[in-house]
Every structure is written in C-alpha cells, then in structure tokens.
Amino acid sequence: MPKTKKKVARKPLSLQQVILGLQKFWAGQGCLIWQPYNVQVGAGTMNPATFLRVLGPEPWKVAYVEPSVRPDDGRYGENPNRLQQHYQFQVILKPDPGNPQEIYLRSLEALGIGMRENDVRFVEDNWEAPALGAWGLGWEVWLNGMEITQFTYFQQAGGIELPVPSVEITYGVERILMALQKVSHFRNIGWVDEVTYGDVLLQNEREHSAYNFEVAGVDRLRQLYEIFEAEARASLAAGLVLPAHDYVLKCSHAFNVLDARGAVGVTERANFFARMRDLARQVAENYLKGREQEGFPLKGKFHPISKPARALPRAAKLKTPTRPQTLLFEIGVEELPAADCVSARKQLGEKLAAALKEARLAFRQISVYGTPRRIAAVVQGLAPAQEDVELAVKGPPASRAFQPDGAPTQALAGFAAKNKVDPKALREENGYIVLRRTEKGKPVLEVLPGLLAGIVGSLQFAKVMRWDETGAAFSRPVRWLTALLGMEIVPVEWFAVRSGRTTCGLRPLNSPEIVIRQADDYLKTLRANGIEPDPAIRTKGILKQAKALAAKARGEVSIEPGLLEEVTDLVEAPHVLLGAFDPDSLSLPREVLISVMRKHQRYFPVQSGEKLLPNFLAVRNGKGEGDGGVREGNEHVLRARFADAAFFIREDHRKKLEEFRPRLATLAFQTKLGSMLDKCDRVERLTEQLSSILTLTPAQAAMAARAAHLCKADLATQMVVEMTSLQGVIGRYYAVDSGESAEVAQAIYEHNLPRGAEDAVPESPAGIAVAIADRLDSLAGLFAAGLAPTGTRDPFALRRAALGLIQILLARGISFDLRQGIRLAASFQPIPVSEALQSQVMEFISARLRGVLTDQGFRYDVVEAVLAAQGSNPLLARRAAEELTGWVKKSDWPPILAAYARCVRITREFPETFAVDPERLSEPSELALWEVCRKTSEAAVTLKETGTLTVENLLQAFVPHIPVISQFFEKVLVMTDNPAVRNNRLGMLQIIARLPSGVADLSKLEGF
C-alpha cells in the first residue's frame, strides 16, 4: 500500500514552476511582482525595489527573482551548490505583517515542502552590507540542514535608520530546487521538462568563472570603477537618484570582479568601500528627500494583511485571587539566537524575582524555561496581594505639639488634618510626633500588568532590533505574551503585543495555537504538544539519543560543550538523526571535516577512538515523520560542503604554500600597519631577533625563520578564506605538501597557538619563537595605531594575544623579558611606538598576568608584590609568587615583614638617597646594622650576578639579620637632631629597604 502511495506522489516542481509558484503565492499576499534588475547585482537587496523602497515611512510589498552575481563564488560550474550567479527570489514586506515567518512557511508548503516531513529551522544569521551602509537581524532558514533562505528584519539602509523596518525574505532558488528534486548537483536541476539547469547555464558558469578569475582586465576595471563613480556623482549633483544608484551598483560589480581577480590591495579596498558607502548614503538621503517632497505618495497603499490584535480582558472583570497562585509568564518570540536564549532565561529569573520583591509580592519559587521561541517563568505560590507596608510620617516636635492644657497646638492640628487622622491618635517617638500608618498592599492583578510589561522591556541583548513602528526593541520580534495567574489572564500590554492564554505550538505542526488552561498546566501542556521547555532536559535528550545512534555506527559521539549548548537552544523538540557521508571524504584534513560539521552544520562528528567515522549526528526539530528525507537532505548538504572543501584544496594545490605570500599583499592587516604581507615580514624579522634571545640553536633559528616567512601564507588560500578558523592547520598541511620540513610545518601550525584559554600551546622552539613574535608585533603595532582594547571593543583580540604570550611563557617555562620584546617589536613598526605606548602595552600584558596568577590561586597581595617588581617576565613573576606565597604562609612571617616595613616606612618620605659614612658610625647597634647592610648587599649582588636573585634566596639572606634590625630601632633614635648622624642612619635603612628591589615589592603585602 505505501508503495502505491509513493508512486502517485506528485512530481516535484521544475525550476520555472517554483518561480512561477512563488510569484503567484506572493502576488496572493498583495505583493507587487517586480522584475530582476538590468544591472549586475550581488543580491536582490541592491535592486532599487529593495534598497530604496525600504527607506522612509511608505509601505511597500514586492516579490521578484534576482540573478545574483558573486564573482568570487565562481567554481567553473563544478561545485554542486556554488555558482558565480545564482537566482534569488526576493520578497519585501513593509510594514511587517505580524506573522511573516508563518506566511513564508506557507509559501514553502505551496511548493510542496511540508513542515512535518522536513526539518525547517530559523538559524541566527545577521546581515550587513557595509558598501550599502545597511544591516539587519534575522536568520538563515535551513531546510534539512541546507540554507535555503535569508530572512532579515532590515534596520538600516544607506546609513539611514528605518522608521518602518522591512521584512526581507530571500529564497535561494537553486537550493530549494535541489532539495525538492533531490538532485545532487545544480546542473541536474530540472528547469522545464527534460531541459536542465546545466543545459541552460553551465556554459555561463564556466565562462564567467574564467573571465572573473583569469581574464578581466585589472586596469580597465579600475578605470570603470572611476568612471562609474564620476557618473554617480554627476547624477547626484543633478538630483538624479536612480541613475546614481545604477552607477553605485556598477561600481560594486566592478569592485567584485577586481576582488575575484585578486587585484585589490589593502588601502585600495578600504578606499573603494568608503566611496561606495558614501555614494549609497547620498543616494538614500536624496531619495528620501524626494519622496518627502512628494508627500510619500505610496502612503495608504499596500494595505497590510495583519492579524487582529488580541483583546485584553478589562481590568474591572479580573477576579482577584484569595490564595497564593501560580503565575505563568511566557514571552513568545521569533527564533532567538541560542546565546540570547541562555541569557534571557537567566535575566528573566533574576529580574522577575527582583521585581516581585520590590513590589512586595511574596512567592515560593521561580522556575525559568525556554526554547528558541519562548522565554518563560513559572512563579509558584505568588501572594494574592502585595504585603502591607507600615509608613511612619514625622510630624512636629513633641515639645511643640501640645498646648499646656494638653490640647493639640496649631502645628499638630494642621499635621493631623493634612493626614486625615485624629490628633489624639498620634504618639510621640524620639521627641517627635509620628504618624504610623499601614498601607494595604494592592491585589496582585493590579500590580502584575505593569510589572510584567516592565520585565519584557528590561531584558537586555547584545544586539536588539525593531520590527514595527512602535519602537519596541528586542533580540527578535515578540509575537505573543502568555500571562496567567492561576486560571486568569493577566492583562499585559507591551507596545503592540497583548497577553492571552494561548501559546504557540511546534513549527512542524504549523505552530498551532495552544490554550493553557491554567498556569500550573504550562509544562504539561507544552509537553503534550511535543515541546520540551526545559533546556536541561533537551540537552540530556540530545546526549542520550546521540550516544545511542553513535553506538549504532560503532563509534562514539564527539561532543563539544559549546555546540551542545547551542543545539539545545536551536530546537524545541530535539530529535537526533544519524547521517553518513562518503568515506572518500575522509581523505580531507580531519580539521576541515570537523569544522564543516560543527561550525557550518551544527552536527556532532562520530569517531572510533581517534579515527573519524563517515557519519554525523544532526539534531532536527520535532520528531518523526520523513526522517529519511531529512537525513538525505542533511547528507546532501554535507556532501556539497565537502565537495567545496575538496575544490578549494584542489585549487590551492596548484601552488606551493610560498606562492600564496604575494596575495597577502591584498589582505588588510590594519590600515596603518599595512597588509598581511607587511605583517608577515615584520614577524619574520622579529623572529630572527627572538631566536637569539630565546637561545635557539642555529638549526632551530633557521626553521623559525622559514616558518615565520610562511606563517601567514595560508590566509590567502581558498580553504582558509572559506574557513578562517583553520588558519595554521591548513598552513601545516600545505607546508608538508609543498615540501617544507615537518618541523617548519609544525611551527607554522604552532605559531597560531593558543587560539583560546583551553587551547594547546606551541612546543617546538621554532613554533614558540614565531608565536611570540606574531603576538608582540600585533600588540605593539595595534596599540600604536590607537587600537588598544576598550571595555567593549577588542576587534583584534589583543586580550587573547597577551594571554597567549603568558600562556606560552608559563607553559614552556621560558624566562623572557616582555619589555625587551615589546621594544624590539616596536622597532619594526611602520608607525612610531613611543616609550609611553610601550609601557601601556606592558601594563596591558601585566594586567592579563595578574588575572592569570590570581586565577591560579595566588593571594592578591602576593601577586601585586611580584608584579610590581617582575611583571615583565611572567615566568619569574610566577616563580616569585610561589616563593613569596611560601614565606607569607609561615608563622614567623609577620615579624619579618614588620622589621622590613619599619626600614621602608621611615625612609619612604625622603626622595634623596643618603650616602653612609662608616667613619661617623659610633653606636654598637649602628655598627651592627652597617655590618648587616654590607653583608646583605653583597649577597644580593652575588645572587644577581649568578642569576639566582629570587624571593627565596633574598629572604634567606635577609631573615637572619632581623634581630640586628630590631635592636637598632630599639637602641637608636633614627631621627636625631644631628643631621649628619640622622642621614647616616637613614642611609643604612635605605640600603635594607632597597634589598628586594627587582624581586618583589613587599610593601604591597598585607600587614605591611
């Protein structure tokens, strides 16, 4: 029977049917059907039907196909998914109709993509087009693991804030077709009848790839850019916005071809972009001005189809509870970014608790829940009303409150009248008349509406967006509020959103409305509808399923905790699938495979011991139907991704690693600091210097120099351009393949380590040298370029660079004076790095070292003491901290410190150093102290000369003399009136106070 069913299954749509279907669907939604633009564009967004129409207050609804040209994505028609020209189907809805995601999903169903049989997901993806001064927040839509659509709420265009955000939906037509028709290469997509996409466009792909990568005339394209720009400016000067916009688009395309051709240098790139941004801004501003002058003619057209707002129960009708009740408050949202899910739950719990406390509403317990589409709190035992509060109002002084006859004075009478009490009821407290009054708490239902609305507004996110004209801002649009106190709806209104008793069901079930009968039913009801609101339970479920499936593949799942946490908040009903890929792909670098699976696809790899298996685990949203199709889809995506990686590697292998260096000149490091090639050259020179400081053998130094020469080359490879996180890893592979020695290859890999706090640290001397050189160069240069990290910004990850230096030096036990290193690095920079700046860099690293040592458990004061003296050498600083920690733990430490402290304190106020004249010493205790001075000084000099001046050795040399010091203070008055005697005594104490200099500043210690 099922066989028959399969047989009569509808034939999947052809490409042109999909396009016609989408046109028809969106026309049905009141959209204007528009045409592709007749200027080459990189995306439908650049079509004036989007870029200009999203500006200003006028409504606009449009849908159109856009052949989108991205020269850099050319693959000569070989890659299954990637083309230099692909078809977008672009939709703009302005204003937001209230349920754009649901409308969009209906459009997929119209194409035959059922929600139950497929895994359709909204995965965070924010969008920015710097050349257009435009950005927005939204998602990639995944269909069985493949990105098929970009869904964005536009926030800004042409540098102008959008008063009415637009919903932008950009379908990837080829992607949808490949999924629908289950073909594995774009060439095989059926366009109409027996004619394929390849029949129609393969030649185009091949030839334009060749043109863009090999043939385009670089000088001529530069000229084109100039001319296009000049025409754009001339058009703007004449008030002609649309011709100007066309030329901006032409600039952009010329730039893209130049870029694909590898011809854009660092400064030039920034320059190109700044000019395009400037033009785009002028176009946008002038367009808007023109529309305003015409009175925004489209106002009142394009009636939005919007869901009617819910009616709120009227306050008067609310039944005030008499007993503690459970409160449910759910904020219904469009899919939140995973990180925001975690943060929002935490904030909701804390802020709700604080707000209830502040509002004197007692409760037993708050539990928070959440999925990508909801943030919820369940408050159990919430008091039916605020606690009463007793107020004390201070009146006149008791002495002036009553007349001698005991009658109230005028003053008291006035106070009583004002507070509407009988003066006789007032009592004296501490000499004043005080009115004590109990204010009755308000019923909970009077307080909650404002309180809960305030909670919604108080949640904070790294990025917020707007989606309508009300000004409401949130991580993603808030679409519903469910607020129940027991069985009653709490009438909450936040901007245009009103509360009710319904929530929203699973996407695979088309998000049905679900009624929550009462607050206590929340979890039960959601679970009955397939949603697991508790993230911890979701995590457990994923782990359990994953392990079981991995075992089925005779392997173990490889879990990365960050990924597990993320995946937990990508689904409401996790269901794990085991997929497979072609074992041939295992010949790709392991890191590439893992990176693709984890980073791009959010899959868990499966391994057997250290060996990767040709399997993966994908987590879909909602269980069950059509697993086969979902798995196939995910497998297809992975296949294409691996094919892309294989393409990159194949392309990259046309050159040796060293041959990629010239292209580094086209990659910016930083405007003032030049290109990546410039940086690489500096690192190479600095490495040479460091090799001698770090006492590398000549062989090691040679390897270090070679590694430094090549260390950035992989940045120019296609594989690393595609997956930046593989920098170094790919360098190592390609170095080996290019005939470099294993040591050089390893050093190239290691120079990039550690990539984070938990990462490995370079081991080989060459790797260490290059790694240190790279980080010192970055720190010195970027500080000088004014890019020292601030509280919120650290775009070049200098904190990590500084930490990396510390990690390396500590892990490898290298004593290295960073101050010297910084000075050397500074000397190679193309811009001056003043002494003061060098000190700033040093302080910045020291601050990181403080953190490291503190994290390692050293006492704060100990850390401060050693940093003050040895902060520039992390290894020595840590060793000093260890030794000092040993001393300060000793029971006899306080007198030791006290003795030393006396010497320091009494001399501290004198800036000058007093020379000691031994001839003038007469008192025995003076003479004894002089003897101590001589001995300890000599000892310190010896220690320094032997390189053994450590806390331990110094204190060992000092401590025996403490009795002499104590005696001195007992017997002698230092600050005698005779200046010569006094200065001689101070001089000796100065010698002792100076003893730990360069080892530790003991004055920083507690008890000093």
Added chain:
Amino acid sequence: MPKTKKKVARKPLSLQQVILGLQKFWAGQGCLIWQPYNVQVGAGTMNPATFLRVLGPEPWKVAYVEPSVRPDDGRYGENPNRLQQHYQFQVILKPDPGNPQEIYLRSLEALGIGMRENDVRFVEDNWEAPALGAWGLGWEVWLNGMEITQFTYFQQAGGIELPVPSVEITYGVERILMALQKVSHFRNIGWVDEVTYGDVLLQNEREHSAYNFEVAGVDRLRQLYEIFEAEARASLAAGLVLPAHDYVLKCSHAFNVLDARGAVGVTERANFFARMRDLARQVAENYLKGREQEGFPLKGKFHPISKPARALPRAAKLKTPTRPQTLLFEIGVEELPAADCVSARKQLGEKLAAALKEARLAFRQISVYGTPRRIAAVVQGLAPAQEDVELAVKGPPASRAFQPDGAPTQALAGFAAKNKVDPKALREENGYIVLRRTEKGKPVLEVLPGLLAGIVGSLQFAKVMRWDETGAAFSRPVRWLTALLGMEIVPVEWFAVRSGRTTCGLRPLNSPEIVIRQADDYLKTLRANGIEPDPAIRTKGILKQAKALAAKARGEVSIEPGLLEEVTDLVEAPHVLLGAFDPDSLSLPREVLISVMRKHQRYFPVQSGEKLLPNFLAVRNGKGEGDGGVREGNEHVLRARFADAAFFIREDHRKKLEEFRPRLATLAFQTKLGSMLDKCDRVERLTEQLSSILTLTPAQAAMAARAAHLCKADLATQMVVEMTSLQGVIGRYYAVDSGESAEVAQAIYEHNLPRGAEDAVPESPAGIAVAIADRLDSLAGLFAAGLAPTGTRDPFALRRAALGLIQILLARGISFDLRQGIRLAASFQPIPVSEALQSQVMEFISARLRGVLTDQGFRYDVVEAVLAAQGSNPLLARRAAEELTGWVKKSDWPPILAAYARCVRITREFPETFAVDPERLSEPSELALWEVCRKTSEAAVTLKETGTLTVENLLQAFVPHIPVISQFFEKVLVMTDNPAVRNNRLGMLQIIARLPSGVADLSKLEGF
C-alpha cells in the same frame, strides 16, 4: 439587461497578472521561462537567450520579460505611450511550430483580448538590427490600431544565416495593458491592486530621461565604450563568448546614451556600428563553434508541437475528368505585405496562363483573387487533358532511303525501328524522310501537380524569407494550399506544404477551417464566411463606407490612392469605422496630423473643404462586434500619437531653427561626403552662385542664401526625426516661429519640392534656387562617391532628384544650363568630380528628360533630335521639341528634311571642315548656294546673338532657301575630280549642315 452584463464583466488584468498570464501560457506551450537580463539592453532580442540561442540547429523555446531601455525614447514620463524603458515579453519558438500566429492569438485570448470584439491585425514590419548583424521579416501586430507586438521570423543573427529560422514574438506589455485596462496614459496602468505603473516607475522615467538627455558625461561614455570593447575582445581572445556578449551589450547601451545625448558624429557613428557588428559576429561565430564542438547538446529536446501534415490523395485514386472543369488554386499564407498582394496576384495570373499554355492545357478564362492571407486563381473551362501534339521526326535523306528496288535502305530501316513504325508508313517531305506522329496529351490531373507547385516557387518578391528547415522561401510563410479541379483535390506538394480542399477563415472567427466543396464554389464559400476575395470589391466597399461615414461627420473623406490600395490589401473583410479626436489637436500642423493618420495609422482623414475635421476613418478587418471598443482603441492610439507630436514640437520650440544646425554634424549624409551640415554648407555656397545665374534680385538672393543656410536644420528636430516625410514642412513652421521672414520660411519648405512626380514645384525664386542647388549637390557628390543609381538600387533617390530638377525648370520656365550647374556643384565637393563623371551626371539627367518629354507625347525622334542638341537645358529642349513637332507634322516636311539631309549625308564622311573660297565659285547654282550660306549663317548668328535661336526661327530662316539647295544638287556634281572645286562645294554644304547645331540634331528624325 446589457447593463447587468457589463457589470459582471471580468475586471481587466493587472500588469503583473498579464505577465504571469503570459508566463503561464507559454510555459504551457513547452517554453522555458527565462529572466530579464542583468545588463541594460534595448530589446529582448539582445538577451543571449535570443541572440545566441537562435543560432545553429538546436531547438529552443523560451519566454521572458525584458525591460528594454531606449534612451532616445525618453519623454520624462510625459508621453502616454513612450518610455525610455518599457517592458517587452519575449518569446522564441525554434523551430517554427507551424501555427505560431494562431498560438500567439490564443495567448491574447488568454489575457481577455477576444478576436471578435477587437481588431487584431498583422501589419508588415520587417526588422533589422545592424549592430547585431541580424534581420528578419514579419509584422507589427495591431490591436485596434495600436502596435502591441512584433512578430518576426529571424533570418540572420550575428551575420550568420540561420539554418532553422526562429519565430520571435515580442509583446509590448504597456501597450497591451493600456488596451486591456482602457487607460490613456501609461502612468495609470494598474500594476497590482491600487498601485499604478506611475507609482512604480514614473520617477525612473523622469530621472533617466534627464540623465540621458542632459547629464550623461560624454567623454566618460566614450571611454566606457572603449573599455567595454577592449574587454569584449579580451574575452573573445580567451574563448569566452558569454562575457564578450555582455560587453557588446554594454557597448550598445553606452552608444545609445551617447546618441540620445546628441554626441555622436557621422564618422563616429559608422565606426561605432562597425565595431559592434564585428564583435557581434565574432560572438556568434564562436558561440556556434562551441556548440558544435559539444555536439549541439539541446538537439532532441523541446519537442515541437506541430500540426500533422495533411495526407495527399494518392495519384492512382484521382478521377480523370472528361469535360472541361474549373480549377481553383489558392496559396494560403501568413499576412502578405500589401505590395506583395498586388504583385502576387498579377504574377499568378500571368504565370499560370503561361504555364497552362506551355503545357497545352486549354482554358477559357483565368481570374485572380487575393487577400493578405491568400493568393488565388480560378481557371474556368480547363481542358480535361493536354492538347495532342503532332511531332515531325526527320529521318535520312529521301535519296538514301530506298534501295533501287524500292526496299528501305539500312538507314531507313534503322530509323523506322528506332521509332517503332513500319518503314512503309514513312513519307518524304522536302527531300527527307519524315515521321509524323501525334502525341496524346496527358490528363490534366497528371500535369497539374507539378505545374502548380512550380507556380508557387516561381512567384517573386522584393524580399523573401524562410520559416523552416526545408529551404522553402516566400514573401511570408505558406501555410496551406487549396487545389481543386471541379470537386477533386489536385495533389500539390510544395516543400512541406500539401494541398487539400480546405481553406482558412477570418481571423476574427479564429481562422476556422473552411471546406470548399468544388472549385466553382470558391467565391461563394469565401463570401459566405465573410471574406471578400476580390480586391476591387473590397476597394469599392471601403470607399462607399468611408464616404457615408464622412458625410455623417459632415465632411468628406480625403482619399490618397496609394493608401486606399494598401488598406484594401490589409483586410479580408473591410469594415470602416468613424473615429474622433480632440479638436484641440487641430492646432498641430495640418501636415503632421495627416501624416500621422495616413502613414502611421492607415486612417483616412476627414475634411470639410480645406478644413481638417477632428475625425478619421479606420478600416478594420471583419465587421461588427465590439465596434465601440475598436473605435476607442484607435482613438486612443491617435491621441497618443498626437501627444507625441505635440511633445516633439514643444521640445523643439526650446530652440530657434538655426540652433538645430550644429546637430546636423551628427547626421550622416554620406560617408565620403560628410555630414548633413557639410551638405547644407555646400548647398548654401552653390545657392549663392546659382542666384546670379538665375538672375535673382539682391533681396531674393539674400533670402535664398538664408533659406539655404537653414534648409536642412529641421532634420535635427525631434519632429522630423520622428516623421522624416515632414522635412521642409516642419522647417517652414519652425522658421516662422523662429522669426524668419515668410519668404525664407517658404523657400525652406520649397527647397524640398517636388517630393515626387505629382508633387508641387517651388514657386519662389529663392525656393527654386535652393531646390536646384540641393539636387545638383546630391547628384554631383553621390556620382563621385560611386553611388550612381543602378538598375535595382537608388538608395539616395537620385532619379527623383534629377526628375525634380527637370520638373522645376520646366514648370517655372527657367532656361538653365545644367551642365554649368553640375560643374559648379562639382567644384564644392570634398572629393574630385572628374569631367567624365560630370558628363555621366548630365547624361543621367538627360535620360530622365527623355522620359519626361516622351511621357508628354513628343515623338521619340523629335525628343532625340532636341536632346542631342539641347539636352542640358530642359526648358529649351522642350520648347525645341514643341517647335520641331510643329514642323514634322507639316505636309511639306519631307522635302525640307530631304534637302537638309542631302547636305548632311554628303558631308558626313569628312571629318575636316572645308573652307569656302568664294573666288573659285563659278557655277550660278554654286553662287546661289553661297548666297544662301551667307544669309542663313548671318541669320543664325543674329538669332544666337538675340537669344532667339530656336528651331522655329532657324527653320523659318532655312526653308525659303530649299529650292536653291535642290537646284544646286541638280546642276552640280559635288564630288567632282577637281579637289579644290569639290572642297569648295563640300564647304558650303557643311555650312548648311551645321545650321541647326545647338538647336536640334535633325539627323535623328525619322525620314532623314
């Protein structure tokens, strides 16, 4: 009731519904739905989906929208119909499906355009894109007078002959929408719901018009062209066809903008075009080569939907008639050009008659009929078989035929055997043995198939086309053959077309198949189906209806015979409609109104006396239904056309006429002869010279100079660019408006007269001078440029120029020596005009004068006589012809001529001139003759000196002396042996023979 019906009438489709509807319709026809191109193009043809796919043998069916950019058509959004960007909907069917017109008409019906309620017509319009090296034949499709579609059979692209012609259907989307929605301005077209075309694109029209006409940077666009061309060449060099094609398109757009900006000079234009054509050719050739290398991969795809070919009756089954029968032969075609209808009918009648005669098939009468869709002949009384023929076969000489014994010789026996006769039956004729044999004629049905097929192939047209792969060529595709002899089908097969008994009905009835029962029913059956096959009857019908309707409008129809003839062959069932236009439009120049109505719309104007009425008469095909809609449609078109004219005039009025002169530099006259400005300057200089020759007064000469200066200026006005036929007319209007004197304005107008044989001739001296100068300049220059007319080619209408000169000189009675005129004109040319060339020009004009005089009824010999002497002065030549005609008619003319002839004949053989020595004259008749010589010579000199040397005067002076001459010959032997005497006598006769020199060459006369 009708009111209700109107109410429920379907709402007309919106723009996007029309586009979606067309996409759906053509997808249903198996077309691939393609997208607009992302490079600005002037037409969908330039999209590679047309330009490249039509090449070579592969099938292709495609449909797509194309926003088509024509900078020159920009009207700042003001003109109702004209836009710098309009939407085409482009369809390519390759190969021809056999019934593309019918499929196309179904698509209109799918949009709600019914064939009965509308007048849909195929009006000859051939297409050529010189920059693409492409051309084709076909039609404009008119919907109620408005062009809504271009329908073309592609013959060539990229300079390459197309082995499989493609059908190209290009809908004008805006036009269709205006008709459907009955809106009068493109701005008001409904795009979707309440959003109009103006809402979407008005700003675009305004701004791009301004950019193209006012802002575009000329130097920068030139640079762009250069760069694009260089990139195209680089791409071609790398074997990349598609990128090269993109750049050709970009060249083309850059050129178009430059052109709209008025920045393209003559040489530059030719240069631009040549370069684009060269690139397009290379693109096409390389594309084709590439496809061939890949084995033409689309072969076998896009199965054509074609009508099954008719089965022919088998020859064996044909019933041979026994009595004379009527033959019907109809060639069914797609709409023929009107001129081809006339010619085809004539040819069919003549060639069929000749062929039947040649085939010895007797017939009583041939009648020919025809409409745009059929050419037919009805042959009455066609014999059932060929006439028998008697053959005479010549055998051996009778002398060698028989042996002495009377028995046949070997020779005779052989002859008899070869001819299968008994030698005894052979008889002698004129000394030879002759075999007389009667060959029996074949039955008519055996002869007709080949004969009729041959007739189809023998018809000749100015231009022929192919429409399928068979190689069949005709003016337009032949779609059916109807061939009946009596009731029998004559099986005719011409390429893929086979005969039958059906013909095709009226387009408004959706071309139903109509069965013709027997040949004699042809006319009756067609008429019963609404078709009038007799053009004479159609003409009469049109005239009758037109007169009646004009009377209704209280006016008279203004019939131009050429138009009437054309209209007759544009319809099968003429039905005249009276339309009206806004009387305000009557303020436009009358010539503009008439020209628009006649030339553009094929309407008959209506006038009352000289006054034009705001009405017109349109002839639709098929009578009846929906006349209101048809009239409205025609009225709308006319309104738009008049609006366009008003726009041109308004735009033109921004400048004075003189200010248009500089733009003449951008208009080519001829490559070697420079621009129109150059020509205008030459005419001005020549006019100055002619003014004195023509003895103009100084005031007249000044006017002539001014008129010459301005005479070509109107060529650069928008109005004349749009309607070339109004050259001069517009010049006059604008001259007046620019403040020129009425005389100058008139001379500008007149310089262009006469425009044809029947046209008016300049009257004012200034007008005459400029008109002559203009024509002399053209003749001298163009002959020198190698462009003397040939039998078939006269692209510069030099015949008309020569005739014009003659018409002017004759009509205005101006004695003017053209030889002198040519010499002057030659002296101003930028290239040398040799004496020989000048003589050629003179002979060319004389040849025209010969025609003129002959047409005026002069005897051939008289014309020759005067031309030989006075051919360079048409006026004198005619006067001489008149006088000579008077003489030759006289009864005593023969002796006069004879006397003169004797003098000429006897002296003719002596090249030398003999001096007469009077001293040596002795004979009285000698002396008498000498007296005659003296007197007549003196008389001739006197006549010459007084300017009265005419035929009349000369003959008057000569005739009295004839007796003396006669006597001389009687008495004297001229050719005496004494050389001195002889020479003296010959000398006198030479004087007499020379008398008419410069007046007439009497030796050319009959009877000489």
